[in-house]
Structure formats: C-alpha cells, structure tokens
Amino acid sequence: MLIYILLYFTFYFTLGASMLYLSQFFETIHISGGQSGMIFAIGSFLAMAFQPILGYINDKTKKSKEILIIITGIIFITLLLMNHINSFIGILILYSFYVIAVFCEMPLMDTVSLSTEYAFGKIRLWGSIGFAVGALVSGKFIELFGTSSFLYLGAIASIVTGIVIIKIPVKINNLHENDGKVDLKKLLTNKRYIIFVIVSMLFLGTNNGHNSYFAVYFKEIGGSMALLGTIVFLMTLSEVPFIGISPKLINKKGVEFVVTLAVLCMTVRWGVYFLFSKPSVIAGTFLFQGASVGLFFAGANLYIRNIVEKNTLGTAITIFMAAGSLGGMFVQYISGVIIEQYGAVYIYGFFSILVFTALVLMFLEKKLKN
Incomplete structure (x- = not known):
C-alpha cells in the first residue's frame, strides 16, 4: 500500500507546487489576463478531449504503467521548458501539453489504484496531503529563489513520481467488463x-x-x-x-x-x-x-x-x-x-x-x- 500512497503524494505534490502559481508566473512574463484566460481555456478543452482517448488506449493496450511513465515525462519536460520560453504561443503549447498530461494521469492513477485490494479512500487522502505540502513548499521557494523557481521544484517532483511508478506492480481489474x-x-x-x-x-x-x-x-x-x-x-x-x-x-x-x-x-x-x-x-x-x-x-x-x-x-x-x-x-x-x-x-x-x-x-x- 505504501507505494500507492507515495504515488499519490508525489504526483499531487507536483500539482500543488506548480499549478497554483502559473497564473502569477504568466503575469511576470507579460502575458495579459485575456491571454491567460485563453491559455487556461484551451488547455481545459484539450484535457477534456484527450481523457476518453487515453482511457480507450489504456483499455486496449493494458499498458497503464508505461502510459503513466510517458505522461509523467511530459509533465517534467513542460515544466522545465516553461522557464525558458516567454512567448504567448510557446506558453500556450507547453501549458496545453502540461494540462493534458495532468488531467489524463489522474483517472489513470485511480484505475490502477482501484485494481488493488487496498481501500481507495485511504490512498486518495495522501493526494490531498501531497497537494497541500507542495503548495506550501512552492510558496517558500518563490520567496527565497524567485518567481519561476516553482517550475524547477515541480519538475524535480515529477521525476520522483516517475521513479515511484516504475516500482508499482500494475494489475488491471477486468471485473466490470461484462456489466452489459x-x-x-x-x-x-x-x-x-x-x-x-x-x-x-x-x-x-x-x-x-x-x-x-x-x-x-x-x-x-x-x-x-x-x-x-x-x-x-x-x-x-x-x-x-x-x-x-x-x-x-x-x-x-x-x-x-x-x-x-x-x-x-x-x-x-x-x-x-x-x-x-x-x-x-x-x-x-x-x-x-x-x-x-x-x-x-x-x-x-x-x-x-x-x-x-x-x-x-x-x-x-x-x-x-x-x-x-x-x-x-x-x-x-x-x-x-x-x-x-x-x-x-x-x-x-x-x-x-x-x-x-x-x-x-x-x-x-x-x-x-x-
């Protein structure tokens, strides 16, 4: 059960350390409120579109572990590159990949966790704790090291998440395939x-x-x-x-x-x-x-x-x-x-x-x- 707790803690730590501070970061690189709204809206639309596609790919291939690793790698790359690209189009592309990866990883993680014999609620609680800790640590990072430092913190946390995923024994539960x-x-x-x-x-x-x-x-x-x-x-x-x-x-x-x-x-x-x-x-x-x-x-x-x-x-x-x-x-x-x-x-x-x-x-x- 510990490995699944670590998965939720580290993944949601990454979100708490990065997602909440992006709008303030966009302001510092002179992206307007209207442009930020467009970035967030397009990202949400793409995440909504890709969720069922990824779910279908996962069901067909039964490669949950490999897909999770790829998605986590995308989160790492986008956070790392965001610190070096200041244009509206560049940020739009990077944020879109980031949010697609984040919102596709969430249900896939839940699918993997629900396939175990452990109580899902007890595992999911550590996601909330990880998000809270990530937000707290990231706020301190920004005060100490500057506005964009949270991106590096999130990238490092995503590496840890990837390592945890490698250690997880994934089993796909097919109990509901014959529900009609x-x-x-x-x-x-x-x-x-x-x-x-x-x-x-x-x-x-x-x-x-x-x-x-x-x-x-x-x-x-x-x-x-x-x-x-x-x-x-x-x-x-x-x-x-x-x-x-x-x-x-x-x-x-x-x-x-x-x-x-x-x-x-x-x-x-x-x-x-x-x-x-x-x-x-x-x-x-x-x-x-x-x-x-x-x-x-x-x-x-x-x-x-x-x-x-x-x-x-x-x-x-x-x-x-x-x-x-x-x-x-x-x-x-x-x-x-x-x-x-x-x-x-x-x-x-x-x-x-x-x-x-x-x-x-x-x-x-x-x-x-x-």
Missing part, C-alpha cells in the same frame, strides 16, 4: 443525471478557475506568496477530515444532502472572497475548502451511482468529469477577461453567481426525485 451494453440514450434522458452534470460544470468550473487565478487574486489584495503557500496548505489539508467524516454523514443524512451542503459551502466561500477581500479574512476561511471540495468529491460518485443504471456508471462518471473540464474552460476564459477589465476580485462575484445557480439546481433535482 452501455445504454447511452437512456443515460442522456435521465433528467436527474443531466441536472447533476450541469451542477458539475458550474461547481468544478469555478473550482478550476479558482485554482488558476487564486495567486493573482491573492497578490492583488495584498498577500505574499509565502502566505499564499501556507493558506493553500491549510485549505487542501482541510479536505482530509471532511473526506474522513463523509461516510458517517452520508449514512446519517444521505448522499444528496452531503452534495448539496458542499455546493452551499462553495457559494458562501466565493461570496466571502468577493465581499471581504483581505488576506487575513481569506486565511480564516480555509475550512470552507474542505467543507466544499472535500464533501463534493466524497459524495459525487456515490450520488451518480444512486441515480443511473449500473451498466452506465463508468460512462456517467466520465461525462461528469468531462463536464467539469468544460466548465473550467468557460470559467477560466471569462475570468481572464474579467481580470483584464476589472481586476481579480470580481471573478469571485462571477463564481458566486455560477455556484448559486448550481445550488438552485440541486433543489430542483430534489423536486424531481420527490
């Missing part, structure tokens, strides 16, 4: 599921937008990069206890209640970011990330399992994840334009409106159920 033909038409006419896909676009879209622009926002309201790293560390670490208590909460109140509570917490969170934009206030709201993101990811797959047919579950979850990427593409582009025209604070007003809409949809879904 996927009835895509029936899935896409399931009103409760379609509503939840839209909720995913709004919820995960704003979360992706936040991950892309939080560094710019925090700097704009007077926060330091070292403090940013500490806050992100606390925010990400706060997901762990909420993921831990989610099974009891789901058993007591139901998975629909837990998901709705997560959306409500996210609505309040973005409202606070917009209305009370001070570093001390933002630092004090770190638990809202655990309550929103932690509970949402703990309940989303279970919620989908409850509202779709068993033989469409895999397809349903893939569409759900792709919807989040599509929402991220839209939110990241619009947010870049908002930053360029009005400032980073206003993107959280935009986020608040989107997630409040998701909250309304969750109550509408409850009426459909009743």
Whole structure:
C-alpha cells in the first residue's frame, strides 16, 4: 500500500507546487489576463478531449504503467521548458501539453489504484496531503529563489513520481467488463443525471478557475506568496477530515444532502472572497475548502451511482468529469477577461453567481426525485 500512497503524494505534490502559481508566473512574463484566460481555456478543452482517448488506449493496450511513465515525462519536460520560453504561443503549447498530461494521469492513477485490494479512500487522502505540502513548499521557494523557481521544484517532483511508478506492480481489474451494453440514450434522458452534470460544470468550473487565478487574486489584495503557500496548505489539508467524516454523514443524512451542503459551502466561500477581500479574512476561511471540495468529491460518485443504471456508471462518471473540464474552460476564459477589465476580485462575484445557480439546481433535482 505504501507505494500507492507515495504515488499519490508525489504526483499531487507536483500539482500543488506548480499549478497554483502559473497564473502569477504568466503575469511576470507579460502575458495579459485575456491571454491567460485563453491559455487556461484551451488547455481545459484539450484535457477534456484527450481523457476518453487515453482511457480507450489504456483499455486496449493494458499498458497503464508505461502510459503513466510517458505522461509523467511530459509533465517534467513542460515544466522545465516553461522557464525558458516567454512567448504567448510557446506558453500556450507547453501549458496545453502540461494540462493534458495532468488531467489524463489522474483517472489513470485511480484505475490502477482501484485494481488493488487496498481501500481507495485511504490512498486518495495522501493526494490531498501531497497537494497541500507542495503548495506550501512552492510558496517558500518563490520567496527565497524567485518567481519561476516553482517550475524547477515541480519538475524535480515529477521525476520522483516517475521513479515511484516504475516500482508499482500494475494489475488491471477486468471485473466490470461484462456489466452489459452501455445504454447511452437512456443515460442522456435521465433528467436527474443531466441536472447533476450541469451542477458539475458550474461547481468544478469555478473550482478550476479558482485554482488558476487564486495567486493573482491573492497578490492583488495584498498577500505574499509565502502566505499564499501556507493558506493553500491549510485549505487542501482541510479536505482530509471532511473526506474522513463523509461516510458517517452520508449514512446519517444521505448522499444528496452531503452534495448539496458542499455546493452551499462553495457559494458562501466565493461570496466571502468577493465581499471581504483581505488576506487575513481569506486565511480564516480555509475550512470552507474542505467543507466544499472535500464533501463534493466524497459524495459525487456515490450520488451518480444512486441515480443511473449500473451498466452506465463508468460512462456517467466520465461525462461528469468531462463536464467539469468544460466548465473550467468557460470559467477560466471569462475570468481572464474579467481580470483584464476589472481586476481579480470580481471573478469571485462571477463564481458566486455560477455556484448559486448550481445550488438552485440541486433543489430542483430534489423536486424531481420527490
């Protein structure tokens, strides 16, 4: 089990050390807010497009380990080269390869981990911890060694991830191959599921937008990069206890209640970011990330399992994840334009409106159920 824990810790350490600081890095190399929005949006679109393609290649070849190594190598190369290319087109190409690799590696890692006899939740927790530690260490690196130093830290961490992957005994679980033909038409006419896909676009879209622009926002309201790293560390670490208590909460109140509570917490969170934009206030709201993101990811797959047919579950979850990427593409582009025209604070007003809409949809879904 230790080798899988190391896989999640090192991979998500790489993300925490790199992804959160890219928007601030783009500013230092004179890429405008509109251009940043275009970079993030195109990257999200390509990631959404490549996820099912890579899943198909993996299923056909059964070469999960080799694919993971190649993807991790792409992450290493893009982070290393990004420090030496300052043009908009160059950064667009490198970021696109980076985000495709990152968002394709996530589900493939989950597939490998789920093929073992170990409890997936206990392994996945170390991903949140790794992300938190990576963000904290990267913030300190930037303070000590300069704006672009986080790219080298992320590249080094990706090398460690590759070494861990080499040591993993990969076994592909084929238990679900005979679940029956996927009835895509029936899935896409399931009103409760379609509503939840839209909720995913709004919820995960704003979360992706936040991950892309939080560094710019925090700097704009007077926060330091070292403090940013500490806050992100606390925010990400706060997901762990909420993921831990989610099974009891789901058993007591139901998975629909837990998901709705997560959306409500996210609505309040973005409202606070917009209305009370001070570093001390933002630092004090770190638990809202655990309550929103932690509970949402703990309940989303279970919620989908409850509202779709068993033989469409895999397809349903893939569409759900792709919807989040599509929402991220839209939110990241619009947010870049908002930053360029009005400032980073206003993107959280935009986020608040989107997630409040998701909250309304969750109550509408409850009426459909009743």
